[in-house]
Amino acid sequence: MHPGNGQVTNSRGPRKVLPVAKQRGKADTKRTGLAPAGKTYRTRWAMKISDRDVLLAIDVQNDFCSGGALAVPSGEKVVPAINRIAQRFGNIVLTQDWHPRDHVSFAPNHAGKQPFQTIELDYGTQVLWPMHCVQGTSGAEFHRDLDIVRASLVVRKGFRRGIDSYSALFENDKKTPTGLLGYLRERELKTVFVAGLALDFCVRFSAEDARAAGFDVVVIEDACRGIDLDGSVASTHQSFRQRGISVVGLEAFL
Numbered sequence: 713m714h715p716g717n718g719q720v721t722n723s724r725g726p727r728k729v730l731p732v733a734k735q736r737g738k739a740d741t742k743r744t745g746l747a748p749a750g751k752t753y754r755t756r757w758a759m760k761i762s763d764r765d766v767l768l769a770i771d772v773q774n775d776f777c778s779g780g781a782l783a784v785p786s787g788e789k790v791v792p793a794i795n796r797i798a799q800r801f802g803n804i805v806l807t808q809d810w811h812p813r814d815h816v817s818f819a820p821n822h823a824g825k826q827p828f829q830t831i832e833l834d835y836g837t838q839v840l841w842p843m844h845c846v847q848g849t850s851g852a853e854f855h856r857d858l859d860i861v862r863a864s865l866v867v868r869k870g871f872r873r874g875i876d877s878y879s880a881l882f883e884n885d886k887k888t889p890t891g892l893l894g895y896l897r898e899r900e901l902k903t904v905f906v907a908g909l910a911l912d913f914c915v916r917f918s919a920e921d922a923r924a925a926g927f928d929v930v931v932i933e934d935a936c937r938g939i940d941l942d943g944s945v946a947s948t949h950q951s952f953r954q955r956g957i958s959v960v961g962l963e964a965f966l
């Protein structure tokens with residue numbers, strides 16, 4: 713990476729990004745490269761999507777939408793955004809939070825504990841949540857309007873009783889794999905575009921793990937919604953900047 717030249721590059725070279733105006737046939741200045749770490753292409757650049765790119769849609773499930781057991785504010789609003797973006801991708805992967813009833817992350821499973829309090833587990837601090845996304849329940853199903861037909865893989869996570877899994881790649885102990893990393897590598901995918909719920913938990917940790925594994929990572933901010941627990945949205949953006957994870961708006965896909 714060469715932070716001084718206004719591009720994010722890696723061993724595979726800079727990523728090509730076409731200006732929107734160029735796509736519309738107007739004269740424009742050619743430019744390549746992802747946004748500098750933490751900068752956004754809110755209006756000016758259109759992403760060129762290739763068959764080495766994958767859209768990773770995180771946990772777009774009923775329990776994370778309005779009326780659900782662990783509703784993310786306006787969570788359902790990611791659905792039309794993801795459906796629209798997905799039309800651009802040949803590779804689409806969905807994740808599904810998928811807990812047994814006696815899961816360690818559920819506050820009701822800990823006497824005297826309330827949701828959003830924390831406990832210490834052998835893998836570190838764990839936030840306690842209301843019961844959500846219980847295996848086989850309607851709350852665990854994908855939002856009915858999410859277009860899942862073209863998804864090539866559904867990764868279920870959090871199904872082990874004693875460990876939670878925010879990231880789509882590794883569970884919360886940071887070492888138990890979900891299998892997605894092997895899939896991405898075997899399919900020779902290079903850039904992971906992340907959208908879904910919630911920005912400051914499962915989207916964040918999925919993006920961070922993908923970046924740490926060597927992928928280019930782009931978070932589509934308008935196709936995410938956050939919970940914002942104790943400033944967690946702000947710390948998420950700070951982390952993205954530090955790690956060279958790009959953040960884009962929907963405009964990049966129009």
Ligand SMILES: [Zn+2]
Nearest residue numbers: 809811845870
């Ligand atoms: Zn969960």
